[in-house]
Amino acid sequence: MNRADDLLAILRDLIAIPSPYPSGNTATIAAYCARRLQAAGYAVQCPASGGVTNVVARLGQGKPSVVFNVHADTVEAGEREAWRGDPLVAQLRDGRVHGLGAGNCKGPMAVQLWLAEEVARRGGPKHGEVAFTFVGDEESLGPNGLKFLRDAGHIEPDLLIVGAQTENQLVVGERGVMWTRLTTLGRAAHAGTPEAGDNAILRMLRVLAHLQGDLAASIAARNSGGKQATMSVGTIAGGSNTNVVPGQCTVTIDRRLLPGENVDAAFAELRDAALAAGEPSGTVQAELITGSNGFDSGRGGAGVAAFSSAIARTLGAPARFLEVVGVFDGRYFACDGIEIIDFGPGEGHEGHAPNESTPLAQLEQAAQIQLHVLQGLLGVV
Numbered sequence: 101m102n103r104a105d106d107l108l109a110i111l112r113d114l115i116a117i118p119s120p121y122p123s124g125n126t127a128t129i130a131a132y133c134a135r136r137l138q139a140a141g142y143a144v145q146c147p148a149s150g151g152v153t154n155v156v157a158r159l160g161q162g163k164p165s166v167v168f169n170v171h172a173d174t175v176e177a178g179e180r181e182a183w184r185g186d187p188l189v190a191q192l193r194d195g196r197v198h199g200l201g202a203g204n205c206k207g208p209m210a211v212q213l214w215l216a217e218e219v220a221r222r223g224g225p226k227h228g229e230v231a232f233t234f235v236g237d238e239e240s241l242g243p244n245g246l247k248f249l250r251d252a253g254h255i256e257p258d259l260l261i262v263g264a265q266t267e268n269q270l271v272v273g274e275r276g277v278m279w280t281r282l283t284t285l286g287r288a289a290h291a292g293t294p295e296a297g298d299n300a301i302l303r304m305l306r307v308l309a310h311l312q313g314d315l316a317a318s319i320a321a322r323n324s325g326g327k328q329a330t331m332s333v334g335t336i337a338g339g340s341n342t343n344v345v346p347g348q349c350t351v352t353i354d355r356r357l358l359p360g361e362n363v364d365a366a367f368a369e370l371r372d373a374a375l376a377a378g379e380p381s382g383t384v385q386a387e388l389i390t391g392s393n394g395f396d397s398g399r400g401g402a403g404v405a406a407f408s409s410a411i412a413r414t415l416g417a418p419a420r421f422l423e424v425v426g427v428f429d430g431r432y433f434a435c436d437g438i439e440i441i442d443f444g445p446g447e448g449h450e451g452h453a454p455n456e457s458t459p460l461a462q463l464e465q466a467a468q469i470q471l472h473v474l475q476g477l478l479g480v481v
Contacts, residue, residue, distance in 0.1 A: 103214075103464055103467060103468075104460055104463070104464050106214055107210055107211065107214055107460070107463045107464060107467060108190070108192065108197065108460060108463075110210040110213050110214055111190055111197055111199075111202065111206060111207060111210035111463070112190040112199075113132065114129065114132075114172075114201065114206040114209055114210055114213075115187075115188060115189070115190040115199035115200060115201055115202060115206055116188055116189065116190070117129040117132060118188060119172050119173050119174055119201070119236070120173065120174050120175060120176045120177070120200075121173045121174070121175065121176075121236075121237075121239040121240050122176070122240075124151070124152060124173055124236055124237060124239070124240060124242070125151070125153075125236075126152055126153045126154070126172050126173055126235075126236035127153045129172045129234075130146055130153040130154065130155045130172065130234060130236075131146075131153075133155045133157075133172070133213060133234045134146055134155050134157075136213060136216075136217065137155070137157040137213075137216055137217075137232065138157075140216060140217045140220040140221070141159065141220045141224075142157035142158060142159050142216065142220065142232070143157065143158045143159070144156070144157045144158075145157075145254070147248070147249065147252065147254055149243075149244040149248040149252075150237070150242070150243070150244035150248075151244070152235075152236040152237045152242070152244035152245060152248075153236065154233065154234065154235040154236060154244075154245060154246075154248070154249060155232070155233065155234040155235075156231060156232075156233050156249060156254050156255060157216065157231065157232045157233075158229060158230070158231045159216075159219065159220060159224045159225065159229070159230050159231075160224050160225035160227075160228055160229040160230055160478065161228075161229050162227065162228055162229060163228055163229075163258060164228045164229075164258040164259060164402075164477065164478070165228065165229045165231065165255070165256060165257050165258050165259075166228065166229070166230050166231070166257065166258070166259045166261070166403075166474065166477055166478060167230075167231045167232075167233060167255050167257035167259070167260050167261070168212050168215070168216075168230070168231070168232045168233065168261045168263070168470075169232075169233045169234075169235065169246055169260060169261070169262050169263065169429060169430070170205050170208045170209040170212050170233075170234060170235075170262070170263030170444075171205050171209075171234075171235050171236065171237075171238030171239070171245060171246075171263075171429060172205075172206070172209060172234045172235065172236055173236045173237065173238055173239045173240075173245075174200055174201040174204070174205075174206070174239065175204075175239055175452050177200050177454075178454060179454070182454035182455070183454050183455055184198070184455055185198070187199060187200035187454075187456075188200060190202065192460065193457075195459060195460055195461060196457040196458065196459050196460065197457060197458055197459075197460055197463070198455055198456065198457040199456065199457075200456060201456065202446075202450075202456050202457050202458045203265050203446035203447065203450035203451050203456050203457065203458045204265055204446070204450070204451030204452060204456070205238075205263055205264065205265070205444070205451075207265075207444065207445050207446045207458035207462075207463060208263030208264060208265070208444030208445060208446070208466070209234060209263060210463065211263070211444065211445060211463055211466045211467050211470065212232055212234075212263055212470075213232075214467055215232075215467060215470050215471060215474075216230075216232045218467075218471060219471075219474060219480055222480055222481055223480075223481065224480070225474070225478035225479060225480055226478065226479030226480070226481070227478060227479055228477070228478045228479075229478075230474060230478060230480075231255055231257070233246065233249060233254075233255060235249065235429065238428075238429055241277065241279070241390050241427075242390075243390075245429060246429035246430075246432055247392075247429070247432040250432050250433060250436075257433070257438055258438055258439070259401070259402070259403040259438065259439045259440075259441070259477070260430055260433055260438060260439070260440045260441070261403070261441050261443055261470070261473075262428045262429055262430040262440065262441070262442045262443070263442075263443070263444040264424070264428050264442040264443065264444050265444060265445070265446035265447055265448045265450065265451060265458070266422055266424075266442055266443055266444055266446075266448075267422075267445070267446065267447055267462065268411065268415065268443070268444070268445055268462055268465050268466050268469060269411070269419060269420040269421070269422050269443075270404065270407055270408070270411075270419050270420070270421050270422065270441060270442070270443060271421070271422050271423070271424050271441070271442035271443070272396065272397040272398065272399060272404060272421060272440070272441055272442075273325065273327065273359055273394070273395060273396035273397060273423075274359075274394050274395055274424060274427050274428065274430065274431055274442070275327050275329075275356045275357055275358060275359070275394045275427065276356070276357035276358075276359070276361060276363060276366075276391065276392055276393040276394035276395075276427075276431060276434070277354070277355070277356055277357065277390075277391060277392060277427050277431075278354075278355040278356075278357060278363050278366050278367060278388070278390075278391035279334075279352060279353070279354055279355075279388075279389040279390050279391065280352070280353045280355065280367060280370055280371070280386060280387065280388055280389060281350060281351070281352050281353075281386070281387040281389050282304070282307065282350065282351050282352075282353065282374055282384070282385070282386055282387075283348065283349070283350045283384075283385040283386075283387070284300045284301075284303040284304040284307060284348070284349045284350075284379070284383060284384055284385075285300055285303075285347065285348055285382070285383045285384075285385070286298035286299055286300030286302075286303055286345070286346065286347050286348065286349075286383070287345070287347055288340075288344055288345055288346065288347035289344070289345040290343065290344070290345070291342070291343040291344060291345055292343070294345050296345075297345030297347070298345070298347075298383075299345050299346060300338055300339075300346045300347055300348045300349040300383075301338045301339060301346045301349045303349065303379055303383060303384070304336070304338065304349040304350075304351060306377060306378070306379065307374050307377045307379065307384060308333065308351065310373065310374070310376070310377035310378070311331075311370070311373055311374060311377075314373075315331070315369070315370070315373040316331060319331050319355075322358055322361075323358070324358045324359060324360065324396075325359075325396070326423045327358055327359070327394075327423060328356075329355075329356060329357065329358050329361065330354075330355070330356040331353060331354070331355050331356075331370075332353065332354045332355075333351055333352075333353055334351075334352045334353065334354050335350075335351060335352045336349070336350070336351045337349070337350050337351075338350065352389065353370065355370065357391075357393065357394050358394060359393075359394040359395055359396040359434075360394075360396075361393070361394065362393060363388075363391035363392065363393055366391075367386070367388045367391065370386065371386035374386055392427075392431045392432055392434065393431065393434040393435060394427075394431060394434060395430065395431055395433070395434035395440055397438075397439045397440045397441065399421065401439040402439070402477065403439045403441050403473075403477070404439070404441065406472075406473045406476040406477050407419060407441060407443065407469070407473055409472070409476065410468075410469040410470070410472035410473050410476070411469055413472060414465055414468050414469045414472065415465065415469075424442065424448065425448070426448070428442050430442060443466070443469075443470070444466055445458050445459065445462035445463050445465070445466040446458035446459070446462060
């Protein structure tokens with residue numbers, strides 16, 4: 101088979117293995133990757149955390165350590181009627197591979213698996229180490245995927261290449277993300293005598309109105325290098341029945357942080373603003389759900405130079421640097437002083453959509469570009 105056939109075959113296999121969140125079970129797809137990588141000659145581990153199975157495969161030793169990463173979990177397929185075919189059966193139509201995860205992120209995953217096997221077939225790195233990591237828990241922003249591998253010391257990259265839908269261009273910086281839960285407390289009562297209670301939903305509305313004042317304006321004024329700080333209310337829940345004055349109300353808030361902003365400081369800022377809304381002491385509570393800082397690797401590193409050269413060589417045009425709306429797993433290394441690059445085939449808007457697809461030609465190009473990168477950085481021949 102030629103390269104396109106090889107990539108399509110791998111992607112067909114990956115799409116056929118369910119790995120949706122929820123439940124986030126990646127054991128079967130991890131076992132598939134581990135078998136292929138062991139057969140290719142890699143030293144393979146499958147570290148698990150919180151019910152999530154990950155794969156770490158290494159070849160070579162020493163510095164630099166070039167680590168590839170991509171997440172194996174997907175969202176659910178959603179309404180089956182919206183799909184032209186079975187979302188777990190890859191279909192090639194008009195030069196695009198369709199199927200659940202074809203873009204986000206099993207397309208980049210197929211390229212990395214092909215690349216791992218090709219590097220081994222060529223004898224591996226002449227110096228340094230290459231590692232491939234396939235992880236879960238990305239779609240839930242959870243701690244049991246790449247964050248776990250980092251915190252447990254399973255990988256210590258000098259260059260981290262995260263598979264993402266960048267249309268084979270470069271992302272070298274991301275915003276951070278912070279999720280906060282605000283709770284307002286009141287006193288339940290019969291709706292026929294609302295004055296006997298203390299309405300927690302109305303209290304929440306006052307708190308949110310306060311946040312939408314000075315804090316929202318301050319956040320909206322923050323930007324850096326094309327990146328915008330944001331704050332968005334994502335969910336609201338309160339009350340038990342229409343005829344009951346609600347005693348509790350909860351909202352969740354998504355806050356996107358600029359590189360340089362800190363999760364702890366951003367949470368403290370939001371919490372303090374909520375507590376300053378003028379409500380009685382103890383009736384407003386704030387909880388940090390999850391968060392990670394953003395990063396900006398800059399454009400002067402060895403990885404960017406290698407990718408820029410490989411992109412120009414393969415595509416016949418200079419590399420472009422993109423800004424992304426979402427976040428990928430590289431942010432867990434934001435404070436480690438390493439070079440982080442998001443790269444891969446596919447368009448960002450295809451992810452999480454019915455009939456998700458990625459261009460087969462971009463899969464081929466991504467494979468060639470990343471092979472050139474390893475030829476330059478690790479002496480792969």
